[in-house]
Amino acid sequence: MGMMSGKKVVIFGVANKRSIAWGIAQALLREGATLALNYQNDRMEESVRKLCAELPGDTFLAPCDVTVPGDIDKFFSKLGSEFGPLDGLVHSIAFAKREELGGNFVDTSWDGYQLAQHVSAWSLIGLAKGAMPLMEGRDGSIVCLSYYGAEKVVQNYNVMGVAKAALESSMRYLANDVGPRGVRVNAISAGPIKTVSAMGVADFGSLLEGMAQKAPLRRNIDQMDVGNTATFLLSDLARGITGQTIYVDAGYSILGA
Numbered sequence: 001m002g003m004m005s006g007k008k009v010v011i012f013g014v015a016n017k018r019s020i021a022w023g024i025a026q027a028l029l030r031e032g033a034t035l036a037l038n039y040q041n042d043r044m045e046e047s048v049r050k051l052c053a054e055l056p057g058d059t060f061l062a063p064c065d066v067t068v069p070g071d072i073d074k075f076f077s078k079l080g081s082e083f084g085p086l087d088g089l090v091h092s093i094a095f096a097k098r099e100e101l102g103g104n105f106v107d108t109s110w111d112g113y114q115l116a117q118h119v120s121a122w123s124l125i126g127l128a129k130g131a132m133p134l135m136e137g138r139d140g141s142i143v144c145l146s147y148y149g150a151e152k153v154v155q156n157y158n159v160m161g162v163a164k165a166a167l168e169s170s171m172r173y174l175a176n177d178v179g180p181r182g183v184r185v186n187a188i189s190a191g192p193i194k195t196v197s198a199m200g201v202a203d204f205g206s207l208l209e210g211m212a213q214k215a216p217l218r219r220n221i222d223q224m225d226v227g228n229t230a231t232f233l234l235s236d237l238a239r240g241i242t243g244q245t246i247y248v249d250a251g252y253s254i255l256g257a
């Protein structure tokens with residue numbers, strides 16, 4: 001019996017097989033969880049539906065674009081009636097305009113700033129609010145995905161670094177807010193992984209190279225490294241951990257100059 005046996009988890013952020021959320025889905029399934037997924041919009045429906053069909057068992061699937069008014073409410077209302085109570089929520093979504101992920105940070109536009117914050121940081125609050133009624137009495141766990149650029153300046157990460165700082169801070173405020181109801185909230189700060197979103201960051205290849213050369217483990221991390229840690233945080237093994245950012249980065253973040 002796996003450590004997630006009998007647990008129901010909703011994952012936001014599967015776009016394709018490279019998505020970190022897909023690695024998390026694999027690890028959760030291996031440990032016996034039942035999954036619900038979203039797809040962002042009509043354009044992505046077919047590919048996510050095909051991926052879902054590869055998964056064992058029945059997977060709940062419904063649309064949710066966190067920037068579309070009413071989408072979050074609709075998603076959770078359908079989830080509540082068709083999937084039932086919830087033990088876990090994974091927030092693995094982010095977006096910034098490509099032109100804001102390179103060049104000078106001082107050129108960040110208000111539009112680009114708002115969009116990055118809306119999709120990448122506020123959405124954690126919106127999704128947690130949607131999930132809370134379904135987690136009542138279940139000792140739920142919420143996990144989101146961050147990056148080192150939240151706390152240190154990483155070349156070209158720009159507006160997304162500021163959004164990740166807001167995400168990590170929101171994670172801590174949420175942890176304090178929902179803790180008395182038995183719900184935990186944590187972030188995983190993952191090292192760079194080649195995904196569609198990551199490729200939007202100018203010169204992303206040099207982040208991968210730098211990490212493989214300098215990190216204590218002298219390697220990059222992969223989706224399953226993150227998936228396994230997310231599964232631990234979603235499981236009862238982590239029942240004393242909340243409000244934390246856990247690094248899955250081959251140790252890179254401990255390095256000084």
Ligand code: NAD
Pocket residue numbers: 012013014015016018019020021039040044064065066067091092093094095119145146147189190191192193194195196197198
């Ligand atoms: P990805 O492109 O596979 O996933 C990003 C997801 O965000 C997609 O599923 C996309 O549909 C979703 N999304 C974007 N805008 C949305 C919206 N308006 N509404 C709903 N969903 C929306 O990329 P990924 O690298 O797997 O990213 C997952 C998470 O991991 C993100 O938070 C990202 O910042 C974080 N992260 C990635 C890396 C990396 O190097 N890949 C490192 C650390 C953290």
